[in-house]
Amino acid sequence: MDKAxxxxxxxxKNMASTLELLGEDPSREGLLDTPKRYAKAMEFxxxxxxxxxxxxxxxxxxxxESSELVIVRDIELFSLCEHHLLPFYGKAHVAYxxxxxxxGLSKIPRIIDVFSRRLQVQERLTRQISNELMRVLxxxxxxxxxxANHLCMMMRGVEKQNSYTITSSxxxxxRDDDKTRKEVLHLLGGLGGGRR
Numbered sequence: 001m002d003k004a005x006x007x008x009x010x011x012x013k014n015m016a017s018t019l020e021l022l023g024e025d026p027s028r029e030g031l032l033d034t035p036k037r038y039a040k041a042m043e044f045x046x047x048x049x050x051x052x053x054x055x056x057x058x059x060x061x062x063x064x065e066s067s068e069l070v071i072v073r074d075i076e077l078f079s080l081c082e083h084h085l086l087p088f089y090g091k092a093h094v095a096y097x098x099x100x101x102x103x104g105l106s107k108i109p110r111i112i113d114v115f116s117r118r119l120q121v122q123e124r125l126t127r128q129i130s131n132e133l134m135r136v137l138x139x140x141x142x143x144x145x146x147x148a149n150h151l152c153m154m155m156r157g158v159e160k161q162n163s164y165t166i167t168s169s170x171x172x173x174x175r176d177d178d179k180t181r182k183e184v185l186h187l188l189g190g191l192g193g194g195r196r
Contacts, residue, residue: 004043011039045080048117053132056111060104067140070102071095071187075109081152082119090148090164093191095184096133097140097173108133122148122167130169141172143184147191166191 001009012035019026019034026035073093081088092112115128130144145168154161173180 008036008039008043011042012036015039044117045078046118048114051114051117053111053114053136056114057103057107057136060107061101061136062104064098064100064102067098069095069097069184069187071184072105072108073188075112077112077116077146077148079116079118079120079122079125079148081150082121084152084156085119086151086155088120088122088148088150088152088165090146092129093143093145093188094129094133095143095174095188096137097180098137099139101137101139103133103137111136122146122150122165126167126169130171134171139172141170141174141176141180143171143174143181144169145188145191 015035015038016026019031024031026032071093072095073091075092075094076089077092078087078089080086094108094112111132112129115125115132126144126146130142133139133142133144145166147164147166149164153159153163170181174184175181
């Protein structure tokens, strides 16, 4: 049994115990395979721990021919809140101004997945994405905005179904230059407003 199989077996055993503690019978038909399904789901939902940004980016960096603003918006993301292990989901919007390098556009959602597929809080997730893009690209600036719904607020606790959270991380010229920050926020206009 390799390391991954041992980990899966341990998660399955713990989930079966948890089901019993909740008053369920893990041997009944509907729950018979739940520990195995749960273990596989958790492996996928936390697969970001097994990946690195450098692995993901590979050789998808190219010489920049201009230093014009690049925006990729409405990138779907799903993550697990580290406080309750309940999902939060929403959209990320990423902007950067190249200095010498641009990145293959499909790599930006993959970088988001590296960090969103970990136990997270939205504030840290936003910052991790912006910091890594700054490191990998060394651009003039990076802006990351995430708007997300948190099931830990919707299903339990305050039970507010229409609330959502917006976080931003502005680095480089987006933090230091008011005009550049206003430009990106204008181009990203229409954020929020309860969009799902």
